[in-house]
Amino acid sequence: MGAESSKGNKAFVNILPVSRHELGPMWTNNKMPGPCYKWAVNDKWNVSDFRMYNVTYPDDCRGEPFVICYHIHSNRSLDTVAKEIGRIPAPMRQAASVFMTYSDMLGENPSYDRTNYLVAAVYQDGAIFGRSNGYFPAALVHEVTHLIDGTLASPDAVHPAPGNTQFSSTQKWRDPVNNDGYAISEYGASAGYQEDFADVGRAVLLDTIYPGGLKNLSDNNANLTLITKQLKAFKDQAGTYYRKGGSCNDSLRFRYPTLMDIPKQPEQPAPGLPQYSQCGGKDWTGPTKCATGLVCVYVK
Numbered sequence: 001m002g003a004e005s006s007k008g009n010k011a012f013v014n015i016l017p018v019s020r021h022e023l024g025p026m027w028t029n030n031k032m033p034g035p036c037y038k039w040a041v042n043d044k045w046n047v048s049d050f051r052m053y054n055v056t057y058p059d060d061c062r063g064e065p066f067v068i069c070y071h072i073h074s075n076r077s078l079d080t081v082a083k084e085i086g087r088i089p090a091p092m093r094q095a096a097s098v099f100m101t102y103s104d105m106l107g108e109n110p111s112y113d114r115t116n117y118l119v120a121a122v123y124q125d126g127a128i129f130g131r132s133n134g135y136f137p138a139a140l141v142h143e144v145t146h147l148i149d150g151t152l153a154s155p156d157a158v159h160p161a162p163g164n165t166q167f168s169s170t171q172k173w174r175d176p177v178n179n180d181g182y183a184i185s186e187y188g189a190s191a192g193y194q195e196d197f198a199d200v201g202r203a204v205l206l207d208t209i210y211p212g213g214l215k216n217l218s219d220n221n222a223n224l225t226l227i228t229k230q231l232k233a234f235k236d237q238a239g240t241y242y243r244k245g246g247s248c249n250d251s252l253r254f255r256y257p258t259l260m261d262i263p264k265q266p267e268q269p270a271p272g273l274p275q276y277s278q279c280g281g282k283d284w285t286g287p288t289k290c291a292t293g294l295v296c297v298y299v300k
């Protein structure tokens with residue numbers, strides 16, 4: 001999350017190719033991936049305002065589809081969301097199994113009363129990281145790095161670590177951060193080890209793909225020489241994810257999450273009788289409720 005998401009966005013758009021996507025039809029089984037359900041409820045959205053779609057990337061990530069939990073008032077089209085997920089290099093993308101968008105309707109949810117709430121990346125049952133505003137795909141790179149952070153703490157993708165365990169919570173990340181004594185960004189410095197890790201991930205990808213490295217990207221002049229221990233620890237652990245191209249590896253794909261039933265909406269009350277309908281009388285067995293604003297009157 002946070003304003004830091006803008007960093008390198010243009011470079012990502014210019015350099016990272018988009019993997020072709022195929023969208024499946026809307027789910028009609030009245031189900032929702034568990035993590036989407038959990039976060040919809042947690043963040044006070046109406047779960048029935050989400051539509052679920054499978055998306056696959058046949059050129060670099062065959063096999064089990066990803067799922068997009070798409071809020072009907074998302075500010076980007078479903079196709080755009082699927083397209084921008086396809087810009088994330090496949091080895092990174094596979095750390096997610098589900099993506100989720102939020103509404104941008106002002107006032108619809110007082111907790112998120114601003115525009116551009118965008119997308120979150122989800123993995124494992126109940127675990128989710130990031131509700132980023134703005135900036136595809138830089139925000140997605142940041143969020144997916146949170147997922148990779150979780151992946152690194154797991155023995156393998158099929159048996160993810162329980163709870164919200166992250167590599168960045170371990171001494172293996174805290175030590176280099178503390179030894180460097182610097183964070184990659186103000187956001188990373190203020191928001192803690194996990195956010196620092198996610199911002200380092202974005203810097204590492206930029207450094208890998210940008211011609212001449214990150215130091216040549218004028219509007220993103222993070223001083224990587226100040227965080228050499230973090231860069232080494234990051235690349236040692238996660239370097240193989242942070243490169244252009246590549247393809248998904250089935251053994252690293254996260255398992256499909258549990259599905260939840262979407263509760264039925266309460267029945268709408270009958271609209272009431274239109275003006276001048278019969279609404280009562282001797283032996284009348286029909287409806288007696290008038291439409292709003294009308295009253296039932298006795299007529300001789």
Ligand SMILES: [Zn+2]
Nearest residue numbers: 001130195198
């Ligand atoms: Zn974050």
